[in-house]
Amino acid sequence: MKIRTIRYILLSVISILVLYSALGFGKRSFEAYCPFGGMESIWGLFKSGEFSCALGPLNLSMLIAVLILTVIAKKSFCGWICPIGFLSELGGRLGSKIWPKRPEIGAKLNGILKLLRYPALIAALYFTYRTGELILRGYDPFYIIFSGFGHGTLGLISYIVLGLLVIGSLVIPMFFCRYLCPLGAVFDPFSRLGLIKLTRDADSCTGCGECDSACPHQLKPQRWKKIRHRDCTNCLECLEACPEKEVMDLKITI
Numbered sequence: 001m002k003i004r005t006i007r008y009i010l011l012s013v014i015s016i017l018v019l020y021s022a023l024g025f026g027k028r029s030f031e032a033y034c035p036f037g038g039m040e041s042i043w044g045l046f047k048s049g050e051f052s053c054a055l056g057p058l059n060l061s062m063l064i065a066v067l068i069l070t071v072i073a074k075k076s077f078c079g080w081i082c083p084i085g086f087l088s089e090l091g092g093r094l095g096s097k098i099w100p101k102r103p104e105i106g107a108k109l110n111g112i113l114k115l116l117r118y119p120a121l122i123a124a125l126y127f128t129y130r131t132g133e134l135i136l137r138g139y140d141p142f143y144i145i146f147s148g149f150g151h152g153t154l155g156l157i158s159y160i161v162l163g164l165l166v167i168g169s170l171v172i173p174m175f176f177c178r179y180l181c182p183l184g185a186v187f188d189p190f191s192r193l194g195l196i197k198l199t200r201d202a203d204s205c206t207g208c209g210e211c212d213s214a215c216p217h218q219l220k221p222q223r224w225k226k227i228r229h230r231d232c233t234n235c236l237e238c239l240e241a242c243p244e245k246e247v248m249d250l251k252i253t254i
């Protein structure tokens with residue numbers, strides 16, 4: 001079975017479970033499983049010793065678990081678990097069918113746009129700390145989708161956010177994950193340490209570029225001997241695309 005098939009089955013099962021919980025069938029609110037809620041709750045715990053809104057200890061546990069996972073296997077949460085990453089990836093694939101020759105964002109602009117994740121993170125933490133409420137819910141696609149535009153969403157603004165996620169993914173692969181996801185910003189330093197990473201044997205590599213074309217995050221794996229890039233999700237698309245079966249490998253390495 002292809003690695004992508006296994007990954008998509010896993011992502012579909014997780015998305016269905018979150019949806020099941022969002023529809024009220026689970027024991028807890030779907031928000032209880034969001035690791036970013038753990039990040040937001042830290043401030044509330046410092047300030048008042050209480051979790052904000054619907055957040056609880058499970059959010060904190062999820063955050064800690066995902067940070068440990070990131071130190072072990074880079075941003076594999078984003079590529080193997082996150083429903084928003086899944087939606088973005090599907091949008092990117094659809095976009096490449098509609099517009100096969102999409103121009104790529106230049107490396108410099110791409111690097112600058114990636115910095116947007118940090119103000120997004122600071123804003124989310126600051127406003128949660130100040131108000132004790134998750135007042136940025138209306139800007140959070142995970143909440144907007146799974147709550148079905150529930151309370152706290154912002155009408156037109158939330159539709160625009162969702163439109164940006166969908167249209168952005170069609171035009172720029174992984175648009176939300178690359179440029180706006182505050183959880184991605186939290187993961188960045190941990191992902192740089194990630195122990196399990198892909199390696200490329202430069203001596204056997206033919207330079208065919210298939211790995212570069214396959215990477216949903218456009219990380220240019222052909223340039224790396226060890227893929228240390230903080231945004232690598234270990235999705236293994238590049239490994240699967242490589243026609244030389246001995247060139248790329250997944251290893252535990254620093």
Ligand code: SF4
Nearest residue numbers: 215232233235236238
């Ligand atoms: S470099 Fe390879 S494993 Fe990392 S995100 Fe790109 S395709 Fe996935």
Ligand code: SF4
Nearest residue numbers: 205206208209211242
């Ligand atoms: S797909 Fe494999 S052989 Fe081709 S450039 Fe990438 S690592 Fe080298």
